[in-house]
Amino acid sequence: LSVSVLVLTLVLILILVLMVPIIGFAVFSLNVKNDESKTFNELGVIAGYKARQIEQWLEERRSDAETLARSRGFIERVQLLQKQDESWQRSIVTDRLNAMRQAYAYDSTVLLDTEDRPMLATGEMTAIDPHTAKLARKALASGNVQMSELHQHDGKGHLSFAAPLFSKADRQPVGTVLMHLDPQTFLFPLVQSWPTDSHSGETLLVRREGAEVLYLSELKQRKGSALKLRAAIDDPQLAGAIALHSMKAGRSKGVDYRAATVLAAWQPIAGTDWQLVAKLDREEAIAPAKA
Numbered sequence: 001l002s003v004s005v006l007v008l009t010l011v012l013i014l015i016l017v018l019m020v021p022i023i024g025f026a027v028f029s030l031n032v033k034n035d036e037s038k039t040f041n042e043l044g045v046i047a048g049y050k051a052r053q054i055e056q057w058l059e060e061r062r063s064d065a066e067t068l069a070r071s072r073g074f075i076e077r078v079q080l081l082q083k084q085d086e087s088w089q090r091s092i093v094t095d096r097l098n099a100m101r102q103a104y105a106y107d108s109t110v111l112l113d114t115e116d117r118p119m120l121a122t123g124e125m126t127a128i129d130p131h132t133a134k135l136a137r138k139a140l141a142s143g144n145v146q147m148s149e150l151h152q153h154d155g156k157g158h159l160s161f162a163a164p165l166f167s168k169a170d171r172q173p174v175g176t177v178l179m180h181l182d183p184q185t186f187l188f189p190l191v192q193s194w195p196t197d198s199h200s201g202e203t204l205l206v207r208r209e210g211a212e213v214l215y216l217s218e219l220k221q222r223k224g225s226a227l228k229l230r231a232a233i234d235d236p237q238l239a240g241a242i243a244l245h246s247m248k249a250g251r252s253k254g255v256d257y258r259a260a261t262v263l264a265a266w267q268p269i270a271g272t273d274w275q276l277v278a279k280l281d282r283e284e285a286i287a288p289a290k291a
Contacts, residue, residue, distance in 0.1 A: 036263060039285040040251045043265035046195060047278040048249070050203050051267035053190060058147070058271065061181065064104055065145040065163035068177050075165050078111065078174055081119065090120060097177065098122040107158075107182040112136050114173045128178075129153045132160055136176040139164040147271075150183060150205075150216050152227045157183045184218070188226065191217045191276070200262075200281035206240040207273050208233055213240045216274065221258060229257060239264035243275040253282065 068074060074096055081089045097109040101123050108123030116133045128136075131151055139146040139162035148160040159181045165174040181187070194201045205216040215229040222229065235241045239254035243266035251265040256279055264279040 035286045035289050036253075036282070039263050039280055040265060043263060043278040043280060044249070044251055044267075046203065047265045047267040047276055050191065050278065051269055051276045054187070054276065055270050057186070057190070058269075061104070061161055061179070062145055062147065064100060065161040065177070065179055068100070069145060069163040069165060072168050075167065075174055078119075078165060079167065082113065082174070094120055094122060100179075105181075105185050107180045107185070109180070110178040112176045112178060114140065114175055116176075119175065123180075127154075132158075132162075132178055132180075135160060135162045136178060138162070139176055140173050149207075150227060150274075157188075157227050159183055159187065183226070188218045192220065198280065198284065200260075200284045201279075202256075203276060203278045204240075205269075205274050205276055206244060207275070208244045213238065213244060215240070215257065219257065225257075231257065239266075239279055240275070240277055243277050247273075247275070 074093070077089065077093050077096070081093055093111065097111065097120075100106065101109050106123060108121060110121040110128070111119045112128070113119055116128060116136055118128060131148060131153065135146050135148050143164055143166065145164070146162045148158070148162075150157060150159050152158070161179045161181075163177040163179065165176060166172065167174055191203055191205055194203065202220045204219060206213050207216060208214070209230070211233050212230040213233050213235075214227070215225055215231075216227060218224075218226040219229065231238055231240065233241050233244065237255045239252065239256055239262055242252050242254055243250065243264070246266075247268055249265075249267045251263075253261070253263055256262045256264075261282045262279040263282055263285050264277055266275050266277045268275055
């Protein structure tokens with residue numbers, strides 16, 4: 001009997017010894033799952049909040065252009081300038097554009113005639129590239145304010161709005177005001193800001209361009225990549241590609257542009273083909289479970 005008791009005791013001890021790592025692994029796995037779930041929720045909140053901030057900023061800039069397009073006084077001044085290019089007339093129009101440029105941090109404003117020829121400009125004058133010329137023609141043809149894509153010109157990022165001007169009497173085209181923004185001034189810093197202390201937390205903008213993911217914003221761990229870095233859209237693990245395939249709010253585990261495993265959440269930016277992706281390295285997310 002004593003031998004049987006001893007054997008049973010040894011068996012129970014062995015079972016307990018074997019159960020300890022199993023229980024430990026189960027607890028660790030549960031903690032990892034909880035940390036991932038918490039991180040996904042936090043990333044979803046960050047992506048949604050940042051998306052709303054960007055949408056509001058874009059709407060404000062569109063409103064700037066619409067204010068010009070509806071301004072009877074401004075349009076009449078432009079018409080007078082077209083009839084008689086006198087310095088005082090030019091000064092009035094320039095002052096109006098310059099005030100708007102300075103108030104809302106535009107890189108430059110350019111007044112074009114109906115043939116896309118610059119009449120005057122304020123700020124850092126840039127050449128009218130085919131992209132912005134097409135934007136001006138589209139604004140006049142549609143009669144509505146138009147927003148360009150984020151694009152590069154002369155090695156610099158640009159985002160532009162075109163405000164079509166029509167005479168109030170007979171709705172004849174008068175010209176277009178191009179309003180150029182440097183995304184490095186406000187948009188990219190807004191995208192890059194992160195609400196907590198984190199070495200890997202990052203938000204970024206992406207859009208689809210053909211068979212590729214184009215990274216629109218400056219990246220935290222790859223400087224000088226805005227509007228340059230591209231990746232395959234059909235990569236099933238790439239967080240940016242997953243986001244663009246869905247084009248709606250979502251979340252997923254994947255890899256980022258460094259090939260690091262990340263947890264990601266994304267939110268589309270209304271009125272654009274952009275997706276805002278908020279991501280965090282999985283290792284950082286589950287660090288509490290390993291502590």
